[in-house]
Amino acid sequence: MRYIPHTEEDVRHMLAAIGAGSVEELFCEIPSAARLKRPLQLPAARSESELLAELAELALRNATAETHRMFLGGGAYNHFIPAAVDHLISRSEFYTAYTPYQPEISQGTLQAIFEFQTLICQLTGMDVANASMYDGASACAEAVLMAARATKRARVLLARSLHPDYRATVATYCRYLDLELVEIDFDASGRTDPDRLQAELDERCAALVLGYPNFFGVIEDLGTAARLASGHGARLIAAVQEPLALGLLKPPAELGADIVVGEGQSFGLPLAFGGPYLGFFAARSQDLRNLPGRLVGETLDVNGRRGFVLTLATREQHIRREKATSNICSNQGLCALAATIYLALLGRRGLRETAEHNLAKAAYARKQIAALSGFTIPFSGEVFNEFVVEGPKKAADVLRRVQEQGILGGIPLVRWYPDMPQRFLVCVTEQNRRDDIDALCAALAGGAL
Amino acid sequence: MTQVGTSGLQLNEKLLFEHSDKGRKGYSLPALDVPAAQLPAELVRTDIRGFPELSELDVVRHFTRLSTWNYGVDSGFYPLGSCTMKYNPKVNEVACRLPGFAGLHPHAPEDLSQGALELMYQLQQDLAETSGLPAVTLQPGAGAHGELAGMLMIRAWHEARGSRRGKVLIPDTAHGTNPATAALCGYQVIPVSSEGVLRAAAVAELMDEDVAALMITNPNTLGLFESEITEICRIVHERGGLVYCDGANLNALMGISRPGDLGIDVMHFNLHKTFATPHGGGGPGAGPVGVTAELAPFLPVPVVVRDEEGIRLDFERPQSIGTLKGFYGHFGVLVRAFAYIRSLGPDGLRKATEMAVLNANYLRARLEETYHLPYKARSLHEVVFSDRKLAGGCRTLDLAKRLIDYGFHPPTIYFPLVVAGAIMIEPTESESLESIDEFCEAMLAIAREAETQPELLKEAPRRTRVGRLDETRAARRPRLRWDGGGQVGEGQE
Numbered sequence: 001m002r003y004i005p006h007t008e009e010d011v012r013h014m015l016a017a018i019g020a021g022s023v024e025e026l027f028c029e030i031p032s033a034a035r036l037k038r039p040l041q042l043p044a045a046r047s048e049s050e051l052l053a054e055l056a057e058l059a060l061r062n063a064t065a066e067t068h069r070m071f072l073g074g075g076a077y078n079h080f081i082p083a084a085v086d087h088l089i090s091r092s093e094f095y096t097a098y099t100p101y102q103p104e105i106s107q108g109t110l111q112a113i114f115e116f117q118t119l120i121c122q123l124t125g126m127d128v129a130n131a132s133m134y135d136g137a138s139a140c141a142e143a144v145l146m147a148a149r150a151t152k153r154a155r156v157l158l159a160r161s162l163h164p165d166y167r168a169t170v171a172t173y174c175r176y177l178d179l180e181l182v183e184i185d186f187d188a189s190g191r192t193d194p195d196r197l198q199a200e201l202d203e204r205c206a207a208l209v210l211g212y213p214n215f216f217g218v219i220e221d222l223g224t225a226a227r228l229a230s231g232h233g234a235r236l237i238a239a240v241q242e243p244l245a246l247g248l249l250k251p252p253a254e255l256g257a258d259i260v261v262g263e264g265q266s267f268g269l270p271l272a273f274g275g276p277y278l279g280f281f282a283a284r285s286q287d288l289r290n291l292p293g294r295l296v297g298e299t300l301d302v303n304g305r306r307g308f309v310l311t312l313a314t315r316e317q318h319i320r321r322e323k324a325t326s327n328i329c330s331n332q333g334l335c336a337l338a339a340t341i342y343l344a345l346l347g348r349r350g351l352r353e354t355a356e357h358n359l360a361k362a363a364y365a366r367k368q369i370a371a372l373s374g375f376t377i378p379f380s381g382e383v384f385n386e387f388v389v390e391g392p393k394k395a396a397d398v399l400r401r402v403q404e405q406g407i408l409g410g411i412p413l414v415r416w417y418p419d420m421p422q423r424f425l426v427c428v429t430e431q432n433r434r435d436d437i438d439a440l441c442a443a444l445a446g447g448a449l
Numbered sequence: 450m451t452q453v454g455t456s457g458l459q460l461n462e463k464l465l466f467e468h469s470d471k472g473r474k475g476y477s478l479p480a481l482d483v484p485a486a487q488l489p490a491e492l493v494r495t496d497i498r499g500f501p502e503l504s505e506l507d508v509v510r511h512f513t514r515l516s517t518w519n520y521g522v523d524s525g526f527y528p529l530g531s532c533t534m535k536y537n538p539k540v541n542e543v544a545c546r547l548p549g550f551a552g553l554h555p556h557a558p559e560d561l562s563q564g565a566l567e568l569m570y571q572l573q574q575d576l577a578e579t580s581g582l583p584a585v586t587l588q589p590g591a592g593a594h595g596e597l598a599g600m601l602m603i604r605a606w607h608e609a610r611g612s613r614r615g616k617v618l619i620p621d622t623a624h625g626t627n628p629a630t631a632a633l634c635g636y637q638v639i640p641v642s643s644e645g646v647l648r649a650a651a652v653a654e655l656m657d658e659d660v661a662a663l664m665i666t667n668p669n670t671l672g673l674f675e676s677e678i679t680e681i682c683r684i685v686h687e688r689g690g691l692v693y694c695d696g697a698n699l700n701a702l703m704g705i706s707r708p709g710d711l712g713i714d715v716m717h718f719n720l721h722k723t724f725a726t727p728h729g730g731g732g733p734g735a736g737p738v739g740v741t742a743e744l745a746p747f748l749p750v751p752v753v754v755r756d757e758e759g760i761r762l763d764f765e766r767p768q769s770i771g772t773l774k775g776f777y778g779h780f781g782v783l784v785r786a787f788a789y790i791r792s793l794g795p796d797g798l799r800k801a802t803e804m805a806v807l808n809a810n811y812l813r814a815r816l817e818e819t820y821h822l823p824y825k826a827r828s829l830h831e832v833v834f835s836d837r838k839l840a841g842g843c844r845t846l847d848l849a850k851r852l853i854d855y856g857f858h859p860p861t862i863y864f865p866l867v868v869a870g871a872i873m874i875e876p877t878e879s880e881s882l883e884s885i886d887e888f889c890e891a892m893l894a895i896a897r898e899a900e901t902q903p904e905l906l907k908e909a910p911r912r913t914r915v916g917r918l919d920e921t922r923a924a925r926r927p928r929l930r931w932d933g934g935g936q937v938g939e940g941q942e
């Protein structure tokens with residue numbers, strides 16, 4: 001048993017010290033009727049080499065950017081991860097540590113989270129950010145709850161162009177909380193329809209939630225939405241599913257957003273079939289005491305030296321329990337660390353350049369696909385690195401044909417938008433070379449590679 | 450005794466943002482092979498004020514230095530009660546980084562994700578077998594998230610039967626997230642007092658037609674088995690309620706007892722506590738939930754199912770509570786837990802439990818003459834002392850800080866709330882006799898110090914990079930981000 005150090009002699013010695021005759025005796029408080037009378041029915045133990053062989057076999061049955069030309073986005077993005085990111089988060093002082101309850105021996109985690117909070121504030125333009133949440137969708141749900149708490153109102157407007165997982169997660173969190181959720185449709189640009197927005201916004205609204213960019217990759221008009229929302233005293237929540245866009249786009253705070261949440265996977269986290277990812281959550285100072293989750297703050301030690309601690313915990317489940325702002329306990333510490341390292345490596349210029357590459361590659365792909373016979377770009381709004389394509393027949397059929405040529409060409413939208421059987425979402429990042437894009441276009445057009 | 454704590458050279462490091470602003474970057478891009486593109490000027494930001502500009506070595510050195518200010522399981526003994534900090538096997542880290550796992554996109558077609566789906570399906574089966582609860586969701590992102598899933602399912606189950614109950618019973622030994630979760634599901638929390646273990650009579654007295662569920666932790670947060678659990682479940686069921694089990698302490702039961710067999714209806718698993726996935730300084734965790742067959746229709750979507758064509762994600766479940774987060778769960782964490790279960794097998798899981806319980810009882814035997822033990826019942830995998838016998842006016846916090854000087858991470862302190870000055874110690878099965886002896890010797894030495902030199906405790910820790918930190922100041926004058934300079938204390942508010 002390679003993870004258990006006890007020898008038979010150790011066990012004998014310890015039982016003697018306890019005054020017990022056998023290990024079995026230690027379980028005497030468990031009534032016989034409550035005992036399992038047979039061994040667990042699980043596969044027998046594997047050696048390390050057997051285990052790796054089994055896992056390698058499973059891993060080989062999955063498609064990746066190494067096996068296919070990949071154009072999948074929709075809330076998870078194939079960006080390059082510099083080697084230093086995984087190298088540094090693999091230091092066991094980081095990954096084998098617990099939540100930093102003892103700050104004197106957790107300054108590494110605490111300072112890194114303080115830096116993460118700062119980076120998120122800089123990216124979004126907001127005043128405060130928390131130490132991270134499970135992912136973008138759950139952060140979005142927590143933002144809706146916070147807006148309802150802060151405004152004491154019960155009506156929430158969700159853009160229909162918001163990521164479907166975000167909408168679904170908000171609905172689950174609000175299931176028993178007497179909040180009314182209203183979906184707002186989009187117009188021909190792929191942006192939330194301002195007329196419908198105006199018609200639905202009123203003094204009962206706690207929040208309006210928009211994607212930035214939205215699920216179709218389209219850049220929403222946050223400025224107009226902010227004017228409309230604030231005119232009625234509602235919080236504008238910007239939900240960022242592709243945060244690399246913030247390297248180029250105006251920060252949501254500048255456009256009037258009150259709360260910015262999003263998914264941090266693009267910043268140095270692997271695709272990993274959807275998780276673990278990284279939710280970020282930023283707000284204005286007015287909402288500081290309502291913020292869910294952990295916060296790290298700067299302070300001094302007994303000798304006057306700078307140090308960092310978990311702070312404002314009275315909002316959390318530790319003290320007020322059923323009055324807590326949220327039931328979230330852990331945060332995504334290691335994922336937040338990865339994002340912090342990634343952003344530090346890219347820095348001010350690298351982030352901008354990477355965003356510009358994404359924009360250019362997607363623009364090229366969009367133009368090439370639009371030129372293909374039978375394919376159109378249905379939404380006129382500006383996009384960052386992904387866009388919707390309408391094909392000549394069912395999207396699933398088109399994409400299956402493309403897949404046979406080793407290309408994962410996009411995501412069919414019909415599952416979430418039944419009125420869009422022929423549309424699919426194409427994402428192009430800095431990882432896609434021009435010849436990948438040309439191959440996709442050839443395959444879509446029906447040609448060979 | 451061997452002195453574990455010692456001091457060495459610790460290097461200072463500024464904040465990322467305090468490094469000079471020189472136009473550096475630690476990143477490279479290939480040449481752009483398509484024409485450049487531009488967005489309309491009104492959409493584009495000017496600059497990112499204050500963003501770092503560093504070379505790769507600057508970044509590597511920065512985070513390497515920060516790492517040396519942290520204490521992890523690989524650094525030493527980490528006896529956090531109820532948090533269960535067991536060793537994180539290295540092969541698991543290799544496993545989750547296999548390109549076929551790390552590089553798999555969640556929107557990849559199901560026929561090209563069969564390896565991942567197979568792993569998830571098998572893990573669901575393994576967790577079901579370990580807990581005795583036949584239906585499992587892997588979606589929740591952490592234990593508390595699993596609690597939310599579980600309590601939502603309980604409420605959905607009641608509502609599907611036309612019942613609108615409004616209360617949830619929660620014993621005083623519960624984790625802080627339990628009441629918060631119940632409140633998030635729209636329930637009123639009714640506290641139940643326990644006497645170390647929860648008595649069936651106490652539950653019977655409070656259990657009525659308006660109680661939707663009882664939330665219980667077993668073994669509880671005192672490390673004691675809830676010996677009346679079967680009777681408690683019967684009482685709750687008889688009056689139309691369900692029983693939720695906080696699975697935080699499943700490490701004490703693997704292969705010994707299954708919550709599902711005892712009458713538990715819903716339970717979450719904290720994969721890092723029971724199945725050795727790393728906690729990463731706060732996360733990611735993963736909080737799968739197991740339920741009875743009766744509750745299976747309410748599981749969050751998607752559910753991983755197997756049919757003739759293979760394994761697929763089932764989204765078409767009309768009674769489902771919905772989805773709890775993006776995609777399907779913390780897959781990378783699930784891979785690690787799967788690898789751990791396969792590494793140990795059924796005998797190894799049971800052995801891990803036995804050795805965890807042996808370690809806790811040995812540690813208790815060595816300390817119970819010196820430290821006050823408020824509950825005498827036989828401990829399972831963790832033991833709770835209090836600071837009542839600590840001399841010199843020293844409190845639990847002082848003991849905890851002094852342990853740091855001796856080279857140990859302190860135990861969980863001031864929890865559970867039912868014990869004043871609680872010190873909750875959980876050695877886990879991965880610690881050797883020698884490391885537990887070293888820890889016990891430090892605990893005994895500190896008790897002696899409290900009698901003769903209490904200032905050593907009150908001024909601790911002295912060997913760390915920073916001394917005791919002013920948490921009150923941090924809360925009164927919050928500074929939650931770097932803002933270009935100034936000293937602590939000049940913050941907003």
